[in-house]
Amino acid sequence: MHTRPTLPPYALPIIFFGLVILTGTVLLHHSASLAAGSISWMDALFTATSATCVTGLAVVDTGTFFSRFGQNVILGLIQVGGLGIMTFTGLAFYLWRRHVSFSDRIAVGQSLLHDPTFHLGKFLIRIVLWTFLIELCGALLLYIQAPTEFTPHSALFHAVSAFCNAGFSLYSDSLMGWRGNWGINLVIMLLIVLGGIGFSVLVELQEVSLCRLRKKRPAKRCRRLSWYARVVLRTSLFLVIAGWLALFAAEFYGSSRGLTMNESLLAALFQSVTCRTAGFNTMDIGRLTNVSLLIMLMLMFIGGAPGSCAGGIKVTTFRALAAFVQSQFKGRKQAVVGRFAVNGEAVNNALILLVFATGIVALATLLLTITEGGDIPHPETRGMFLELFFEAVSAFGTVGLSTGITAKLSVAGKAIITALMFIGRLGPIVFLVAIQSFQKELFYSWPEENMLIG
Numbered sequence: 001m002h003t004r005p006t007l008p009p010y011a012l013p014i015i016f017f018g019l020v021i022l023t024g025t026v027l028l029h030h031s032a033s034l035a036a037g038s039i040s041w042m043d044a045l046f047t048a049t050s051a052t053c054v055t056g057l058a059v060v061d062t063g064t065f066f067s068r069f070g071q072n073v074i075l076g077l078i079q080v081g082g083l084g085i086m087t088f089t090g091l092a093f094y095l096w097r098r099h100v101s102f103s104d105r106i107a108v109g110q111s112l113l114h115d116p117t118f119h120l121g122k123f124l125i126r127i128v129l130w131t132f133l134i135e136l137c138g139a140l141l142l143y144i145q146a147p148t149e150f151t152p153h154s155a156l157f158h159a160v161s162a163f164c165n166a167g168f169s170l171y172s173d174s175l176m177g178w179r180g181n182w183g184i185n186l187v188i189m190l191l192i193v194l195g196g197i198g199f200s201v202l203v204e205l206q207e208v209s210l211c212r213l214r215k216k217r218p219a220k221r222c223r224r225l226s227w228y229a230r231v232v233l234r235t236s237l238f239l240v241i242a243g244w245l246a247l248f249a250a251e252f253y254g255s256s257r258g259l260t261m262n263e264s265l266l267a268a269l270f271q272s273v274t275c276r277t278a279g280f281n282t283m284d285i286g287r288l289t290n291v292s293l294l295i296m297l298m299l300m301f302i303g304g305a306p307g308s309c310a311g312g313i314k315v316t317t318f319r320a321l322a323a324f325v326q327s328q329f330k331g332r333k334q335a336v337v338g339r340f341a342v343n344g345e346a347v348n349n350a351l352i353l354l355v356f357a358t359g360i361v362a363l364a365t366l367l368l369t370i371t372e373g374g375d376i377p378h379p380e381t382r383g384m385f386l387e388l389f390f391e392a393v394s395a396f397g398t399v400g401l402s403t404g405i406t407a408k409l410s411v412a413g414k415a416i417i418t419a420l421m422f423i424g425r426l427g428p429i430v431f432l433v434a435i436q437s438f439q440k441e442l443f444y445s446w447p448e449e450n451m452l453i454g
Contacts (some may be wrong), residue, residue, distance in 0.1 A: 021049050028074070040064070048077060050400070054398055055394075056168050056398075057402060058407075059409075082164025123311050130202065130445025133398050136154070136159075138152070139152070163192070165276075174281045176282050185270050193236070198307045243272030243299050244268050277400075285401055300399045320350040321347075335347050357396065361392050364417075388404055391409075398421060
């Protein structure tokens, strides 16, 4: 009896993302997507990957190089990538068959929620509806504040790009023209934060908020946010505030760089929020201090929350690692966060993910160093290593910030960044799931021996 070969669960998102990127590449290469001139297949693939993986790195100016059709293609790729292929395919499968097996529920649940025991259909419909609602509200707020600059199309494009943490902008200087506008900045930052805290946390916030607004009887109590949601929100808030203060001190302490105090504070806050994988900028990244770039590198590497539009190793990984280090200093066997301890499997996954991410970024930086002037003496390439390292971390974290070297990369360099964006979007989840699928429980242990460390 022959059995039909089946694909492992972790291969499905790779296939779907790959197909979407290839479709986007073909559409962007078509003359209908171009305002003038032509685009190479490499640049079309780079742009499609950057949009689908909600990165935001660009080799051409989105607002002037592409036609309205091409911009809409990019917008569609951003939306699909932001919600996640697994969300769309899971929803389509549910509506088509009206039935999802228990194993499929777990497969989809593990990529979107920390708790796999949920109702797939209701959850996905709620996510899609709330995503569209948030994006439409954001577009409306942008249009109301600046109807001339943010036309309906432009407002919707930037709202979707912000919520999906993509960072694509129709302006050649991103949002630098709005550096001192608190209204526009707050709308964009709010969309970025909502898109980067994770779908499960977004649903919890919605349920708790509606319960408290509708509560009429004092006896009826609303449930509190879960421990997981509180960890995500508190860690995210800590990173935003810490990044804000650090960037302000590194960039504006002792010199306002021609900005008022109000503009300096807003610019530092905006960059702290956006380098958590959003990719917009109100400051010229190529003219920042090395200290600012290093601070942004750390924020980009950490990224947002699991199951969100953001990339990076995720805030929960950072929090688990911080708790693990703290436990080692205190001599505790458990990594404690709040009222609970992180289980050993999660800590191990965090350590493995850190090693995986560090190795990928290091390898990509090495390859970029080779392709982008590996035969040039060091005195002639001063500063290039930091720029290439920044580009690699930005691609892996699906951030989209750049010091300005993206369009100058060689074909091989663009190919490396393209692969890095794809790996950064899918790699961490796929890597962990693949590792777990190959693991086997052992019912024996080896004798231990002491080893001198350090």
